Amino acid sequence: MRLDRCTWYEVQDYLAGSGGIMLPCGSTEQHGPIGLIGTDAICAETIAARAAETVAALVAPTLAYTPAPFNMGFPGTMSISAGLFQSMVQELLAGLHEQGFTRIYILNGHGANLDPLNAASAHLPGGSVRIRSWWDFDAVNALRSEFYGAWEGMHATPSEVAITRADGRVIHHPDADAPPRRLTAEFIRQHAGDRHGGPQEHRAAFPDGRVGSHSALATPEHGRRLLEAAATAVAEDYRAFTGR
Numbered sequence: 001m002r003l004d005r006c007t008w009y010e011v012q013d014y015l016a017g018s019g020g021i022m023l024p025c026g027s028t029e030q031h032g033p034i035g036l037i038g039t040d041a042i043c044a045e046t047i048a049a050r051a052a053e054t055v056a057a058l059v060a061p062t063l064a065y066t067p068a069p070f071n072m073g074f075p076g077t078m079s080i081s082a083g084l085f086q087s088m089v090q091e092l093l094a095g096l097h098e099q100g101f102t103r104i105y106i107l108n109g110h111g112a113n114l115d116p117l118n119a120a121s122a123h124l125p126g127g128s129v130r131i132r133s134w135w136d137f138d139a140v141n142a143l144r145s146e147f148y149g150a151w152e153g154m155h156a157t158p159s160e161v162a163i164t165r166a167d168g169r170v171i172h173h174p175d176a177d178a179p180p181r182r183l184t185a186e187f188i189r190q191h192a193g194d195r196h197g198g199p200q201e202h203r204a205a206f207p208d209g210r211v212g213s214h215s216a217l218a219t220p221e222h223g224r225r226l227l228e229a230a231a232t233a234v235a236e237d238y239r240a241f242t243g244r
């Protein structure tokens, strides 16, 4: 159930039976030659919507304007500062909590969101916010490594591209046919959580936008399996979190 498609009367009735809500969180940034700008937001939103069906959860509108400063050298990326994002989330969480949403489940699809999300949620009573990225779950990771191995990489990953393809556009471009430059283990360690350099430096290092990810390996069938695995895991985790 989408919050934005409900009336406030319906939300009030829902709150009589549950204090749980899902909040998908993504980004608006380049995802290489064949990945959509909205990839992170689409993944979080689609998985949350699917999971919510099985646990009858309300899903808040997706937060899609988030920090992605390193990708500002690529047209179409829209980024806000981590501080602004944190303040916005903090106010939104406080408002929801005040209204009776005492179990707020944030489903994340963008690494750079994690630090500000954690900082923002620290202002609410312990146990009222749970933050999970859709790739946190074992069943999802088993598929990611089965399908792509090391070619999953770090950005414009075939798994996220596949999820957008489960039910959406499949784009081809010759620039994505060849595998990207392979990342070293040290690079991956140093850049976890999207800790990349400035926009010009980042674009110079990764001219087509992929960061170690061979996006072209993504198929709609992979996407459907990843979506199913992620939605099942999220639904189970949400149930445990809300105690329903």
Ligand code: NI
Pocket (backbone or CB within 6 Å): 031, 039, 040, 109, 110, 155, 156, 157, 160
């Ligand atoms: Ni992404």
